[in-house]
Amino acid sequence: MPELPETETIARDLDGGIAGESIVAVAVSHADVLRDVTPRTLRARVVGTTVVRVWRRAKLVVFDLSSGDRIVVQPRFTGALLLDGGELPLEERRYSTVAFTLGGGRLLHYRDVRRLGTVTLMSPPRFAQYTDAIGPEPLDPAFTADNFSEVLRGSRQAVKKVLMDQRQMAGVGNIYANESLWRSGVDPSRSARRVAPERAAALHDALVGVLTAAIAARGTSFRDYRDAHGERGTFAAQLDAYGRAGLPCRRCGARLIGTHAVDGRATVFCARCQR
DSSP: OOOHHHHHHHHHHHHHHHTTOBEEEEEESOGGGEESOOHHHHHHHHTTOBEEEEEEETTEEEEEETTSOEEEEEOTTTEEEEEESSOSOHHHHTTEEEEEEETTSOEEEEEESSOOSEEEEEOHHHHHHHHTTSOOOTTOTTSOHHHHHHHHHTOOSBHHHHHHOTTTSSSOOHHHHHHHHHHHTOOTTSBGGGSOHHHHHHHHHHHHHHHHHHHHTTOBOSSSOOOTTSOOOBGGGGOSSTTOTTSBOTTTOOBOEEESTTTSSOEEEOTTTOO
16 A cells, blocks of 8 residues: 555656646546546546646645646555556556546556545645644654654554554554564554653654655555556665564564554564564
8 A cells, every 4th residue: 555655756756747737638437436526527627727736645645736626646555646658558557547638648547456546636625624634744844753752642552553543643554654663663562652752752763764765765566556657666675574574683683573463454573672
């Protein structure tokens, strides 16, 4: 599932690639990915507008349009936004659910194999209502270690669950929760309110560090994630915990444990290093 680094990569690619271009046509081949809008209304409100900016909020890719509306894409498990100048492989086009024709002649596909992601058209008030329920951005300089520690102190849940709760913090999913907990030496199952301030500061630094490094590597690709040009991210080579259950801990050599007991998701940790 694309998390913060992956959606940030996609948004940056598209902002640099299509900002300033007009949308001249919209083709919807699978309307079940649409939310809050029908294919006819989507075409009526989007065709003739210009893409002003593309940016990220949490795990969402947001298109600001000249009309004031916003196209909001949540890729979820198998979704991708792919630019197509005629070179996109047929296999990728086959799973296109919505295709926007741009003024320069290229297509922007929302490709989704399992069609679990969504494409929503939102007015400014609707967007504000939707995003007000999402927590702060972990890479926002205003979200300090003290702010982070306060979030943790307010929850009895396992710290890993709090990291992944989008109401508490935006954009963090299973991959980067595992990685930041390993880097900081914090047990994923520890109650969030029992993480001491100095350890919360270490976890905050680890989270910022791993997200920043993953963005620099253009995200993590295992199966479905692709950037806007159809390329894979390379951060998988830097993973220390996620996907390494049963392998030696790179810090102490103990065997990494894999479990689904913490939050129902794959959790990998070192019982010797993480306390």
